[in-house]
Amino acid sequence: MPEPIVAVDRITKRFAGHTAVDALSLSVPPGVIFGLLGPNGAGKSTTIRMILNIYAPDSGTVRLFGESGTGRDHTGRIGYLPEERGLYPKMRVLDVLLFLAELKGVDRRAARPKALDWLARMGLSDWRMRKVNELSKGMQQKVQFISTILHEPDLLVMDEAFSGLDPVNSQVLKDTVLELRARGKTILFSTHIMEQAEKVCDHVCIIARGKKLVDGTLADIKRTHGGKHVLVNFDGTRGDADRIFADRRQVAKADVSGQFAELELTAQGDAQEILKALVTSGARLSRFELAEPSLNKIFIDLVGPEAATASARPDAEVSRA
Amino acid sequence: MRKVLAVVRREFVERVRQRWFWVMAALAPVFFGALVIVPTLLMSKGGVKRIVLVDGTTSTFGMELTARLDRESLFIAVRVPVSSRTSDSLMAAVDRKEIDGFLIVNDVAVDSGKVMYRASNVSSFVTIGTLEHVISEMVNARRLEREGVNPALVQKARIPLQLDSKKVSGGKETGQSAGQSFALAYFMGIILYMAILLYGINVMSSVLEEKTTKIVEVLVSSVRPFQLLLGKVLGVGAVSIFQFLLWGVSTRLLLSQRAKLFGGGDGGGPFQMPHVNGSTAAIFIAYFLGGFLLYSAMFAAVGAMSSNEQEARQAQQPVVMLLVASFISMFAMLNDPGSTLSVTLSMIPFSAPIAMPVRWAAGNLPLSEVALSLGILTVSILGVTWIAARIYRVGILMTGKRPNIKELVRRVRAA
Numbered sequence: 001m002p003e004p005i006v007a008v009d010r011i012t013k014r015f016a017g018h019t020a021v022d023a024l025s026l027s028v029p030p031g032v033i034f035g036l037l038g039p040n041g042a043g044k045s046t047t048i049r050m051i052l053n054i055y056a057p058d059s060g061t062v063r064l065f066g067e068s069g070t071g072r073d074h075t076g077r078i079g080y081l082p083e084e085r086g087l088y089p090k091m092r093v094l095d096v097l098l099f100l101a102e103l104k105g106v107d108r109r110a111a112r113p114k115a116l117d118w119l120a121r122m123g124l125s126d127w128r129m130r131k132v133n134e135l136s137k138g139m140q141q142k143v144q145f146i147s148t149i150l151h152e153p154d155l156l157v158m159d160e161a162f163s164g165l166d167p168v169n170s171q172v173l174k175d176t177v178l179e180l181r182a183r184g185k186t187i188l189f190s191t192h193i194m195e196q197a198e199k200v201c202d203h204v205c206i207i208a209r210g211k212k213l214v215d216g217t218l219a220d221i222k223r224t225h226g227g228k229h230v231l232v233n234f235d236g237t238r239g240d241a242d243r244i245f246a247d248r249r250q251v252a253k254a255d256v257s258g259q260f261a262e263l264e265l266t267a268q269g270d271a272q273e274i275l276k277a278l279v280t281s282g283a284r285l286s287r288f289e290l291a292e293p294s295l296n297k298i299f300i301d302l303v304g305p306e307a308a309t310a311s312a313r314p315d316a317e318v319s320r321a
Numbered sequence: 322m323r324k325v326l327a328v329v330r331r332e333f334v335e336r337v338r339q340r341w342f343w344v345m346a347a348l349a350p351v352f353f354g355a356l357v358i359v360p361t362l363l364m365s366k367g368g369v370k371r372i373v374l375v376d377g378t379t380s381t382f383g384m385e386l387t388a389r390l391d392r393e394s395l396f397i398a399v400r401v402p403v404s405s406r407t408s409d410s411l412m413a414a415v416d417r418k419e420i421d422g423f424l425i426v427n428d429v430a431v432d433s434g435k436v437m438y439r440a441s442n443v444s445s446f447v448t449i450g451t452l453e454h455v456i457s458e459m460v461n462a463r464r465l466e467r468e469g470v471n472p473a474l475v476q477k478a479r480i481p482l483q484l485d486s487k488k489v490s491g492g493k494e495t496g497q498s499a500g501q502s503f504a505l506a507y508f509m510g511i512i513l514y515m516a517i518l519l520y521g522i523n524v525m526s527s528v529l530e531e532k533t534t535k536i537v538e539v540l541v542s543s544v545r546p547f548q549l550l551l552g553k554v555l556g557v558g559a560v561s562i563f564q565f566l567l568w569g570v571s572t573r574l575l576l577s578q579r580a581k582l583f584g585g586g587d588g589g590g591p592f593q594m595p596h597v598n599g600s601t602a603a604i605f606i607a608y609f610l611g612g613f614l615l616y617s618a619m620f621a622a623v624g625a626m627s628s629n630e631q632e633a634r635q636a637q638q639p640v641v642m643l644l645v646a647s648f649i650s651m652f653a654m655l656n657d658p659g660s661t662l663s664v665t666l667s668m669i670p671f672s673a674p675i676a677m678p679v680r681w682a683a684g685n686l687p688l689s690e691v692a693l694s695l696g697i698l699t700v701s702i703l704g705v706t707w708i709a710a711r712i713y714r715v716g717i718l719m720t721g722k723r724p725n726i727k728e729l730v731r732r733v734r735a736a
Binding site for chain 1: 323324327328331334335530531534535536538539540541542543544545718
């Protein structure tokens with residue numbers, strides 16, 4: 001097992017009478033896309049900020065690149081895209097990029113051709129001497145993303161990576177992330193949107209209320225938390241589906257939404273029996289598939305519906321932000 | 322250190338690129354120039370005063386005084402004998418601006434020293450000063466003659482006094498008159514007050530901008546908050562020094578062209594262009610930097626505590642008041658730079674940046690006092706910066722309600 005790029009050991013952070021992160025440990029191996037998943041208010045941003053040494057943990061340690069030193073000491077090797085995006089509105093685009101690269105320890109003269117190159121790739125060449133606040137929101141997002149990777153970091157950390165991105169930028173981001181991984185870089189990002197995580201992540205760690213619920217490779221998690229799953233698509237007529245799905249001897253859980261259903265079978269549940277029962281009851285099916293559970297399903301099972309209340313505490317939000 | 326320089330560079334370049342910087346650079350010398358030139362113009366425009374001397378004496382005193390006043394370049398004096406209606410008709414003449422004023426002299430004047438002067442303007446201290454000087458000289462001479470002193474001897478004893486007041490500094494004469502000292506102290510006070518306020522608030526808005534645009538999170542993941550604060554203060558400080566240089570050069574230029582521009586001579590007004598020597602400039606710069614560092618640290622803390630412009634405007638009030646109080650007390654100090662109040666104010670670190678340079682310019686100071694004041698200021702800067710940096714570190718990542726004093730103390734302790 002190679003030395004992890006990020007090794008977090010039992011870090012805890014408390015804010016005014018509320019524990020945001022509680023003895024959380026995780027380990028990000030090199031060259032993977034690692035998803036830190038959790039509902040709003042789970043402690044994702046706080047964890048990321050502690051990894052980057054923006055906050056100091058109350059207890060526990062963070063080790064980066066297998067070396068000593070804080071996130072700020074290694075800042076030249078880390079790119080960070082925070083949840084709340086923002087640039088200097090009155091600065092010229094190129095100047096912002098050069099300034100942020102300088103803060104990462106890159107020489108201005110060395111950063112300049114790279115910045116121009118990235119601006120060209122993102123179709124922003126004509127805007128390089130314009131002020132940031134003259135750009136559209138989508139263009140500003142691109143500029144901010146360039147600033148995150150301009151210094152060629154070994155570790156890219158993105159908080160709520162895809163939130164607020166339009167579909168085009170979302171695709172650009174995803175392509176670039178995959179390209180970076182292909183070049184051996186490590187990507188750590190947080191999100192509460194499971195579909196995105198499922199598409200790109202190799203590893204995931206699910207947290208809720210500051211505590212880790214599960215972590216591992218996506219495949220492992222699906223295997224251990226999967227059970228037997230069946231995906232069903234109706235083609236108009238549902239027959240007696242609701243009664244069949246309610247049979248607790250066969251079906252442990254059913255997640256039904258209109259013409260689609262995801263079933264988790266019990267240990268003795270038999271997919272063939274269910275299929276037979278559905279067809280007999282007159283349901284028309286366009287799909288009946290034995291499947292791995294979706295990450296979203298695992299997530300909801302683990303976190304539970306009450307997890308949403310964790311983020312509803314106003315004092316928690318104030319001190320976290 | 323390279324990162325601090327990057328922050329300094331950004332603060333400097335972005336500010337100097339802004340339009341208001343050049344507007345300030347262009348307008349300020351015009352403003353200061355006006356402060357110097359307008360009073361001079363007004364004084365010289367006053368020109369010669371036409372006065373009437375109402376002579377109620379039975380001796381030749383009235384006639385002699387008229388002749389003596391007429392010899393002064395400032396006056397055209399005419400003597401009229403006293404009559405019951407003179408006073409009223411002369412008042413009317415003053416009203417019609419036919420004459421500028423009139424003197425009433427009678428026999429008791431020599432004994433009591435009481436002489437009446439009625440004029441449309443009695444606030445010009447050049448006019449009043451000259452009148453007082455001439456009359457007391459004449460009265461003295463007359464009294465002595467009455468006691469039997471030889472008129473020739475009186476004439477001889479009457480050495481016209483020309484008090485050549487020059488400020489002594491560092492054991493040397495500075496070639497600076499009392500009027501110039503006053504003007505210098507006055508200008509330094511105004512400039513220090515304006516510059517510390519302006520650039521302190523600049524630091525505050527810079528902190529606030531990074532907070533409201535959320536870019537601060539990226540910044541503090543790359544540099545330590547203290548480096549960021551340091552770079553910011555040094556950058557804005559460099560802009561202020563650059564602005565001073567521009568002001569200095571352009572004011573010099575403007576003043577050298579003064580004669581051509583306004584036609585008048587150098588003028589004898591109270592606002593003569595003071596001579597700024599090396600040590601005065603050093604004191605000015607030292608206290609400006611001290612004041613700027615002290616106040617900008619406080620303004621930075623205010624910016625970090627607030628989450629928008631309105632909040633910041635409210636939260637900055639105590640800091641601004643501190644500075645305004647120091648500025649207002651300058652006028653008391655100009656009167657008596659050596660008073661206990663003045664000495665105390667020049668030792669308190671929050672008022673010292675204005676008080677000490679004002680006292681220095683107005684009168685000679687023992688170097689030990691300057692050293693003590695600078696020492697207190699330095700220690701205070703370190704202390705205040707230490708506290709402000711802690712508030713800053715916690716504040717820049719905080720949103721929501723502005724903390725009250727109690728929470729603030731807790732934060733500073735915890736940070």
